[in-house]
Amino acid sequence: MNALVKKWPPEPPGGPTELSVVIPMYNEHEVIPAMYERITTVLARLNAPYELVLVDDGSRDGTPNVIKALAEKDKAITAVFLSRNFGKEAALTAGLAHAAGAAVVIMDADLQDPPELIPQMMQEWKKGADVVCMRRRSRRGESWFKRRSAHHFYRLLNAISDVEIPPDTGDFRLLSRKAVYALQQLNERNRYMKGLFAWIGLPTAIIEYDRLPRVAGVTKWDYLSLFNLAFQGITSFSVAPLRVATAGGVITAFLGLLFALWIVAKALVLGDPVQGYPSLIAMITILGGVQLLSIGLVGEYVGKTYSETKQRPVYIVRDVMRHGRAAGENAGRVDGIAEQESYHAAA
Missing domain, CATH: 3.90.550.10 (Spore Coat Polysaccharide Biosynthesis Protein SpsA; Chain A)
Incomplete structure (x- = not known):
């Protein structure tokens, strides 16, 4: 050296x-x-x-x-x-x-x-x-x-x-x-x-x-x-992408809660049965996409850390x-x- x-x-x-x-x-x-x-x-x-x-x-x-x-x-x-x-x-x-x-x-x-x-x-x-x-x-x-x-x-x-x-x-x-x-x-x-x-x-x-x-x-x-x-x-x-992923998760969860309350209110007040196989699949798909995106962003930063530790x-x-x-x-x-x-x- x-x-x-x-x-x-x-x-x-x-x-x-x-x-x-x-x-x-x-x-x-x-x-x-x-x-x-x-x-x-x-x-x-x-x-x-x-x-x-x-x-x-x-x-x-x-x-x-x-x-x-x-x-x-x-x-x-x-x-x-x-x-x-x-x-x-x-x-x-x-x-x-x-x-x-x-x-x-x-x-x-x-x-x-x-x-x-x-x-x-x-x-x-x-x-x-x-x-x-x-x-x-x-x-x-x-x-x-x-x-x-x-x-x-x-x-x-x-x-x-x-x-x-x-x-x-x-x-x-x-x-x-x-x-x-x-x-x-x-x-x-x-x-x-x-x-x-x-x-x-x-x-x-x-x-x-x-x-x-x-x-x-x-x-x-x-x-x-x-x-x-x-x-x-x-x-x-x-680290803004991680914060965006966190914010996206919070917003999605909040919208999901509002949607669930709307379904319950509709069933109790209007007497409509819970319907919507298509809407259920759409929600699962959207949530799955948000989760995978968030995991991918976290994985990118974890991968950088892993690369740095190998020196x-x-x-x-x-x-x-x-x-x-x-x-x-x-x-x-x-x-x-x-x-x-x-x-x-x-x-």
Whole structure:
């Protein structure tokens, strides 16, 4: 463990590397050449030491080979290869753990987030902001349903969460070294990074921009994946669903009591016999649905607790390349939360 503490990050934070750009990737081989060309062109104009941290999240196409070829050619690239697909939140965590810059920019590989905005983000950082959020003013190339659902989701999440998450912001942002260290203190395994970015509560600046269509390839986020991510965010930062289930149970029980009293009064006053096989089946079905929904919500939170108690690492690294070559025998053993905790303790 001491060897890992000495190796990561390999350079003193805030030392020779002023800027790290972390880019998680999954099956993005089509867009990597264009992405690399545009980002390096922008970074070269900064006249500051930088690195690109390219994280392969267990891609099944040619992405690892393209990243490896770039890392062999460009010594400013740190290539991190995860052992399998752990998901974007884990890939972001891995990238932040391997970034050595005094400032760290997170962005996607598809160039929907223009790298030309990085100098403006750096200016806000130099003015004192520890977090620079990029708020989407428009989202070209996306369907009306996706735009509207994202718009309403952020507002719903803010309404039920104790943490205010800047609306219409994605993962495209800048973090100071202080913000990165703060994130590394959060040990949870079920990670919703947009919420964690907001939770640390450091001075934040917001820049609005217009999001562009993908340069190449296709999105890896279908509607089911987006729904799962949204549900992960809600259950990670709010217990409101449990309270809604409780309120639903109370209201349903109260309505059921009123219905029962109405049936008794009708039978005693009007002399009508108790009827309604269809209404009985309808009530049983409704109550059964409410019960199953409530049990499912409780099960979601219990499942998260179960996952956290197992203390599995957020990710496992298969290999790391730095300065054009493999980073050494310890690289494959850098594995998420355990590594972050050890480095933070040493720092």
